[in-house]
Amino acid sequence: MTTAVAVSGGMDSLFTLLLLKERGLDVFAIHAHFLPPSDTTARTVAALTERCAELGVPFHAVDLSREFDEQVITPFVRGYAEGHTPNPCATCNPAMKFGLLFDRARELGADTLSTGHYARMLDTPTGKRLYRGADPVKDQSYFLSLVPRERLEHAILPLGDWCKADVRGALEARGVVVPLPSESQEICFVPGDDYCAFLRSRMDRLPGPGPIELEDGTTVGRHNGLWRHTLGQRRGIGVAWSEPLYVLDKDTARNALIVGTAERLPATGCTLGDVNILVPPAAWPETVLVQTRYRQKAKPAHATLAGDTLRLSFIEPHTRPTPGQVGALYDHDGSVLAGGRIRNA
Numbered sequence: 541m542t543t544a545v546a547v548s549g550g551m552d553s554l555f556t557l558l559l560l561k562e563r564g565l566d567v568f569a570i571h572a573h574f575l576p577p578s579d580t581t582a583r584t585v586a587a588l589t590e591r592c593a594e595l596g597v598p599f600h601a602v603d604l605s606r607e608f609d610e611q612v613i614t615p616f617v618r619g620y621a622e623g624h625t626p627n628p629c630a631t632c633n634p635a636m637k638f639g640l641l642f643d644r645a646r647e648l649g650a651d652t653l654s655t656g657h658y659a660r661m662l663d664t665p666t667g668k669r670l671y672r673g674a675d676p677v678k679d680q681s682y683f684l685s686l687v688p689r690e691r692l693e694h695a696i697l698p699l700g701d702w703c704k705a706d707v708r709g710a711l712e713a714r715g716v717v718v719p720l721p722s723e724s725q726e727i728c729f730v731p732g733d734d735y736c737a738f739l740r741s742r743m744d745r746l747p748g749p750g751p752i753e754l755e756d757g758t759t760v761g762r763h764n765g766l767w768r769h770t771l772g773q774r775r776g777i778g779v780a781w782s783e784p785l786y787v788l789d790k791d792t793a794r795n796a797l798i799v800g801t802a803e804r805l806p807a808t809g810c811t812l813g814d815v816n817i818l819v820p821p822a823a824w825p826e827t828v829l830v831q832t833r834y835r836q837k838a839k840p841a842h843a844t845l846a847g848d849t850l851r852l853s854f855i856e857p858h859t860r861p862t863p864g865q866v867g868a869l870y871d872h873d874g875s876v877l878a879g880g881r882i883r884n885a
């Protein structure tokens with residue numbers, strides 16, 4: 541059995557490669573260009589080529605920049621224009637890393653794909669299941685919840701049992717130099733995490749100013765574009781009010797930003813579309829745990845599936861879910877039952 545290790549140039553995937561090699565697996569490394577060629581991409585490839593040669597591991601680089609633009613960046617930009625807050629990492633995992641990159645790895649002879657994600661694939665009596673990673677701060681199972689089950693069944697995630705802090709030390713102990721030592725930015729294709737500047741650079745005409753309203757329709761100010769705001773946001777709304785105001789909703793049809801006070805913020809439920817089932821619903825517990833943001837504490841809910849839409853009723857009020865983000869459903873033991881895109885609260 542041959543395993544392709546997806547290497548970014550960063551610490552986690554390099555350590556993944558080392559761990560699998562130490563386990564005696566037949567491995568090769570594969571790196572994808574998600575962004576157009578530049579000095580940085582050339583430096584990354586040169587450094588990875590060198591490191592893999594030192595380790596005696598075959599190395600391949602594949603150019604997926606056009607597909608990444610079509611399938612990850614363009615929907616990200618379109619999502620903002622439509623008033624959503626897209627989650628490009630959750631899109632990239634099924635479409636790119638466990639999609640096209642895995643396809644290329646298979647063409648090169650791989651049976652399985654290994655990544656440096658902090659999540660676990662564990663054997664259960666009903667087959668392999670995706671679980672939360674052991675490191676509660678780094679757990680990335682949320683971002684993997686849209687990856688189809690048949691892809692995850694061929695995934696090897698060795699860092700699931702590791703804490704990030706220990707990975708750094710383990711690499712140092714082995715005397716291995718990381719090609720790209722700095723932690724990657726929040727969104728890999730948005731320079732400096734300045735998404736407003738990025739959106740301006742990608743769109744000729746961004747949706748313009750409109751009213752800021754309370755839920756009863758009272759106009760309390762003007763906004764400079766719905767895409768600049770996200771649900772739950774408090775700072776930067778620019779309205780002086782007796783109490784702090786939060787973004788409750790975006791009425792894209794009327795280009796209106798709906799705001800209200802803190803007690804209007806929690807939601808009682810939401811709907812997920814494009815649902816990806818990882819565990820058959822018949823095996824779900826009566827009460828599932830739902831996470832609608834990365835690094836958020838999951839809250840209990842009842843789930844009802846209708847086609848590829850999932851209706852969630854929160855048992856206790858939950859932070860208002862943001863359309864475009866991902867909703868991940870968990871069992872109480874940390875296994876991921878399903879994921880979907882939030883359509884509305």
Ligand SMILES: Nc1ncnc2c1ncn2[C@@H]1O[C@H](COP(=O)(O)OP(=O)(O)OP(=O)(O)O)[C@@H](O)[C@H]1O
Nearest residue numbers: 546547548550551552553570571572655656657724
């Ligand atoms: N350009 C790439 N080519 C191949 N695999 C990649 C690439 N970028 C990320 N990956 C894979 O996806 C995993 C998770 O990516 P993420 O961007 O979350 O990285 P990370 O946690 O910073 O890890 P790393 O330290 O390896 O960059 C990486 O560990 C790696 O296995």
